[in-house]
Amino acid sequence: MEEHEIFFQQYGNHAYKYNDIPDKFDYDWVMFKSRWPWLQLDLDIPYQEMYKEGIALEHKFVEHRWNDQFRGYKHQGWKSLAIHGIDSQKTENFHAYGYKSQEAAPYDWTEIANQCPATLKFLKLLPFENKYRIRFMLLEPGGYIYPHKDQDDFSFYPINIALNHPKGCKFAMEEVGVLPFVPGSAFHMNLGYRHCVINHSQEKRLHLIIHAAPGSKINQHKRLIEKSFNKLKESKEKKWTTFLDKVLP
Numbered sequence: 249m250e251e252h253e254i255f256f257q258q259y260g261n262h263a264y265k266y267n268d269i270p271d272k273f274d275y276d277w278v279m280f281k282s283r284w285p286w287l288q289l290d291l292d293i294p295y296q297e298m299y300k301e302g303i304a305l306e307h308k309f310v311e312h313r314w315n316d317q318f319r320g321y322k323h324q325g326w327k328s329l330a331i332h333g334i335d336s337q338k339t340e341n342f343h344a345y346g347y348k349s350q351e352a353a354p355y356d357w358t359e360i361a362n363q364c365p366a367t368l369k370f371l372k373l374l375p376f377e378n379k380y381r382i383r384f385m386l387l388e389p390g391g392y393i394y395p396h397k398d399q400d401d402f403s404f405y406p407i408n409i410a411l412n413h414p415k416g417c418k419f420a421m422e423e424v425g426v427l428p429f430v431p432g433s434a435f436h437m438n439l440g441y442r443h444c445v446i447n448h449s450q451e452k453r454l455h456l457i458i459h460a461a462p463g464s465k466i467n468q469h470k471r472l473i474e475k476s477f478n479k480l481k482e483s484k485e486k487k488w489t490t491f492l493d494k495v496l497p
């Protein structure tokens with residue numbers, strides 16, 4: 249069996265339960281100390297339009313992290329196209345193109361941005377002053393991404409949005425379980441956990457991944473995280489009361 253198959257045998261049926269939601273919201277705790285694997289964001293996303301815009305540009309997508317194949321870190325059918333970046337087809341991080349830091353790389357809207365008006369409008373409304381890489385990520389039918397992690401700490405960083413999410417497509421984290429992606433859902437991701445993706449469907453899977461920092465929009469970002477935190481709390485409480493209604497006379 250290959251590594252992604254072993255990974256899904258282990259974690260493919262696990263669900264994650266938040267057992268440690270504090271009563272009071274604390275932005276720094278949620279973002280940097282909670283070690284939560286993901287936080288679903290309370291955002292309205294015109295994902296159907298965004299999907300159409302991304303998939304219309306399919307001919308421009310490039311094989312993502314092709315060189316990793318030689319570092320024992322395998323994937324298949326993983327493609328990408330940047331709407332904000334160094335160039336639409338430079339889909340790797342700044343190191344790969346000789347830049348010393350995120351800030352030193354000449355990130356900007358790429359030439360595909362004006363072909364994606366709904367996506368662009370949505371991205372401009374987000375609470376991020378500093379935008380780095382923002383990419384459409386495609387996973388072909390039968391495609392997979394081997395288990396790997398992308399950071400050494402356990403804080404939230406990129407946002408991953410499902411523009412579609414065919415049945416049979418799964419994104420799982422080690423020791424944690426499967427992310428509850430449905431089309432249009434968005435998660436702040438904690439990629440300190442090893443993770444792995446498979447597309448066991450006949451359809452292409454299209455997500456959007458955003459690397460950005462709030463900068464001067466920190467207060468708006470805090471509000472978004474607080475709203476999302478409250479939603480999470482409400483959904484836990486709702487589950488609990490539904491459970492009590494069932495077990496109590």
Ligand SMILES: O=C(O)CCC(=O)C(=O)O
Pocket residue numbers: 385386387393398408437439443445455457
């Ligand atoms: O969903 C994807 O295409 C990327 C998965 C992944 O490895 C990541 O988000 O870091």
Ligand SMILES: [Fe+2]
Pocket residue numbers: 396397398439443
């Ligand atoms: Fe990753």
